[in-house]
Amino acid sequence: MSTVTTSGTWPSLSTNPPNLEGLSTENVKWGIPAGGGGKSGYAFAGGTREVKLDGSEFTLGTFTHQNFPIQAMPQSQFQVDLAVRIRFEEDDTDRNFSFRFRHNETDNAGPTPDDEVDLPTRVSPETVTIDGEEYAVVITGFKQNGQIVTKFISPENGANSADIVAVLSRVGAPDVVIADVRYKGEVKRTQADEYVEIVNRGTAPADISGWVLGADDPGQDFPFPPGTVLQPGDRIRVYTNQVHPQWGGFSYGKGRPIWNDSGDTARLRDANGTIVSDYNYGTAATP
Template sequence: MGTDHVTWGIPAGSGKSGYVFRGGQVEVKLDGTEFTLGTFTHENFPIQAMPQSQFDVDLAVQVVFEDGTTSGFSFRFHHNETPNVGPNPEDEVDLPTFVSPETVTVDGEEYAVVISGFKQGGQVVRKFISPENGANSADVVALFGRAGRPDIVITSVLNKGAVKRTQSDEYVEIVNRGSAPGDISGWVLGADDAGQDFTFPPGTVLQPGQRIRIYTNEIHPESGGFSYGSKRPIWNDQGDSAKLRDTNGNLVSKFGYGKAAQPTP
């Protein structure tokens, strides 16, 4: 519609509901590093019941590169306008697909823009939960991923948990930086010591931009629900390396943390 602000509904109080998107200048790398695509705001004000409570809103983003090249990318936001009263009055916003259908070729390599999610309170989530009667904002976090293939990497290790003795809240975070789903069924996450391997169960597939966490002895469904189920710490407090291997034993990703921290290719 040629605007960064769309509204809908008949106000039942403060005004219409709507979406606002604000872009800006940002440094972008092609190595899978995440960046802020822009700031998304949901103006969630009470409106009268709509004939259709769920609908899609399309966002077209024009990206201008330093050399003057321009490329357009598009994304579809799915909106759930929930009832204003009840046990869950918050509206919900998610994306049916997190990958732009358009691509750009840089130095002979084809890339697509992959949205990792909405960043709220320092956390990147795949679904934006918007409380009633306010304007709620989140950064849209994205990356350039190689078109048509997955790219599974370890991105962080929390090796010093806050839970005394067991450090059950330790975790390793793994992200699919590619633009295609990655099946990691049977892959092994290891800490280089006996009894410290975690094997991903059958049917474990990471969608583009999706991040999961493997905890030492906690279950967090919002990040995949994976856990070693260990009553003792897994990751060295001083530092070491976490390694991810495929079903053939090939090293897919290695992440040094603590005293072993180093740039990961």
């Protein structure tokens, strides 16, 4: 475990918007206001936290999108670079890591006015050596409204924030685990909206073709189809009987609940049948 302190700045954009200010600071802004709310922009706020080297997720910092109506931009889609400095308190050293955010500035008056922010790649090109092992920082999502999501949805006329969730991961290897089980759905009787969430916390892609998600009961196995590859930081969900393309589109297609309401264990096995990840859920979970 390491104690780290993070801070960040925004050094560059892939476009040259009007009224650009704050480059290389923690708050970059752009655009000609179309109302009384001011410019749009990004802010980053770091902090001090404990970081484990076992793949546990931690908060890299808090991302805020100041999403106020602005006049049409030269480009509606562009990239914004983030530079994060991490100070490792044990040896009093600083390390710099960089990431690229992809911004979609939507039409303020359109049917979907909310802006969208995601990351085309989630692994820092820079690394750090700890106890003889080389690690990179992998962003695994934005924690928004209590859930970790891969795409940040930012409503108009406000400053919208989310924690950036990341891991320190060994360079050159995937790390696929079950991250969550929603075992009590809201759809009556069928609980079609149950799901299991799986994430690749590693720095390399993971081919999970032929892997099986299940609860070790008949009819509760889901084999992943050929060509299923999780990129670093990717999150997918396997729903009981719903299809959500933004989460990979995976579904058991069952008209009855899969996961025990009182609790159990979800298991992920590779193509050879070896257990890759266990996830105990609910009060009746096996220790």
